[in-house]
Amino acid sequence: KGMCADRVPTEGLVGFLSGDFSENTWKDEYLCVNATVTNGERRVSNGLTFKGSGAGAVWPVGDMGQNVPYYFANNEFTLVATVSIHEEPTEGSSPIPLMGVIMKDNRSTALFGLSYTHEKKWRFTLPNGTYEGSEDDEDDEGSEDDEDYAHYKYYEGNKNWKPNTTYQVMLQMDSWSWDVYVDRMRVYAGYYNWDLFKDHRISHFYFGWENKEGSKSSHVTVSNVLLYNRMIFGGERTMLRASKVRIPSPGEEPRTVPEIPPKPTAEFEDTPVKRNEEHHGSHAALGNEGPEKQKASPRNVLAPEDLSASILNASNDPIPSPW
Secondary structure: OOOOOOOOOOOOEEEEEEEEEEOOEEEEOOOOOOEEEEOEEOOOOOEEEEEOOOOEEEEEOOOOOOOOOOHHHHOOEEEEEEEEEOOOOOOOOOOEEEEEEEEOOOOOOEEEEEEEOOOOEEEEEEOOOOOOOOHHHHHHOOOOOHHHHHHOEEEEEEEEOOOOOEEEEEEEEOOOEEEEEEOOEEEEEEEOOHHHHHOOOEEEEEEEOOOOOOOOOOEEEEEEEEEEOOOOOHHHHHHHHHOOOOOOOOOOOOOOOOOOOOOOOOOOOOOEOOOOOOOOOOOOOOHHHOHHHOEOOHHHOOOOOOOOOOOOOOOOOOOOOOO
């Protein structure tokens, strides 16, 4: 209540990061999994501003021991965040990460990454092929970064971003593919390397820079982050866009948002997650992370009482591609 401009779909909504922030903890409004923050400032009442090298937040998925409430993310999820980029990357600098997903392996492989460039383009990173560089990259042969270039494949969108403009970004993953929407418009669609899930699982979601190194020109605000355990479709994307709250520019008087919504009183049931038999396109549990070890099923999460009822009749009309 008061954190969004309008109603949001609540069916399958299992995580919500908004205005509850204390020290280095961005608290989940559903009392489930909190995010860890580095150099975050509460400049708006429903989110955080990250500025400078190393500033960002990490939202755990697989780094939770045996209790993994967000295990479903290894098969399917939708991650929604309202963002505003306040500073243009310096000319000649690398793209600056905005949000994405990291695997739990010895390389901290980016399963998917969304970043933004000096040329005001969105950039998408997937570990599924050879780096597609330009002719200018020939001078970089032999550099210590060659291994990383060979490990990732980059795609640059044909849509521009604008400084100090509020966007609602949606990342969706199912058993085979990624979709990225910005203000309901699809800006990327493609497949990912499913083989990554043969030996590893997702470690965490990130916003801003998720490590200590980074660009000093990184300056973004992230607010009203929603995590769903399912895909979001046409009519629901329209509803989510209508709920977007504008993020003020630096120096502008922050928008006053009513008090933080009341916390749900129910607790998670301490029962194992019941999972269907392994099927084509589903990522089975690994080792000791089997279904019998999973607790706190996301299906048991209760939404705050003052959020709207589940969306029952969402339209499945496809969103036309911008290309």
